[in-house]
Amino acid sequence: MEVRLPEPGDALTGVEMFAGLEPEVRQRVIAAAVPRTYRKGQLLFVENDPGESLIVLRRGAVAVFRTAPTGERAVLSVIRPPDVLGEVSLLDASTRSASAEAIEDCTALALSRGAFMELVHSNPRILDAVMRSLGGLIRRLTEQNADHVFLDLPGRVAKTLVRLAGESHAPMITIELNQSQLAEMAGGSRQSVNQAIGSFASRGWLRTEGRRIVVTDVAALRRRAGMNDR
Numbered sequence: 001m002e003v004r005l006p007e008p009g010d011a012l013t014g015v016e017m018f019a020g021l022e023p024e025v026r027q028r029v030i031a032a033a034v035p036r037t038y039r040k041g042q043l044l045f046v047e048n049d050p051g052e053s054l055i056v057l058r059r060g061a062v063a064v065f066r067t068a069p070t071g072e073r074a075v076l077s078v079i080r081p082p083d084v085l086g087e088v089s090l091l092d093a094s095t096r097s098a099s100a101e102a103i104e105d106c107t108a109l110a111l112s113r114g115a116f117m118e119l120v121h122s123n124p125r126i127l128d129a130v131m132r133s134l135g136g137l138i139r140r141l142t143e144q145n146a147d148h149v150f151l152d153l154p155g156r157v158a159k160t161l162v163r164l165a166g167e168s169h170a171p172m173i174t175i176e177l178n179q180s181q182l183a184e185m186a187g188g189s190r191q192s193v194n195q196a197i198g199s200f201a202s203r204g205w206l207r208t209e210g211r212r213i214v215v216t217d218v219a220a221l222r223r224r225a226g227m228n229d230r
């Protein structure tokens, strides 16, 4: 009888950027990284801070956002494990391109710029993953730009909800997000986002429960967002 042993796991398990590393190198990365915890609502860093470390998110969720001079926020992305953040300013040796806030209690590993660059130089294979990650970011930005040109606000709200629902095929998907956060992500005023949510709710595509949105018809939202059927 075949006995399956549990997959060996470590603090970098599932993190694509470090997937191709030899076990000894992985252990060196883990030893060089500093564990961090962030409470919900805590800022990890602010736009224009010096970029000093790569953050490997292990638990929780982080919103990446830019702030307008009026104080208004635009959420660019929500990062979840096993994603990393903070790679842009390390690679262009510049300041943080956006701010980041824990939207759930988080645990993470922080790898200093020096340790990350040394790793990249001694393990060129990492460059493949770094390039893939930058390619993915550019692709997302291109899509976000196109959405702002081609989709109306309800379309962007629908698309944001579909993205947050992820790959789940469950008949009901609960998204822990209030309507202000949704407005920051979809790029619209709270009032117009509320109207879009009200109209989706009246068609039976979702319902709101306090700070949650329960999506009941992802396919309808996908169609409203102009996305292909799966």
Ligand SMILES: Nc1ncnc2c1ncn2[C@@H]1O[C@@H]2COP(=O)(O)O[C@H]2[C@H]1O
Pocket (backbone or CB within 6 Å): 051, 064, 076, 077, 084, 085, 086, 087, 088, 089, 090, 095, 096, 097, 098, 099, 100, 137, 140, 141
């Ligand atoms: N538009 C975006 N979508 C997703 N992530 C982003 C976006 N812009 C910046 N980031 C991430 O947010 C981080 C902000 O700090 P960095 O510039 O060091 O690295 C950035 C990326 O990891």
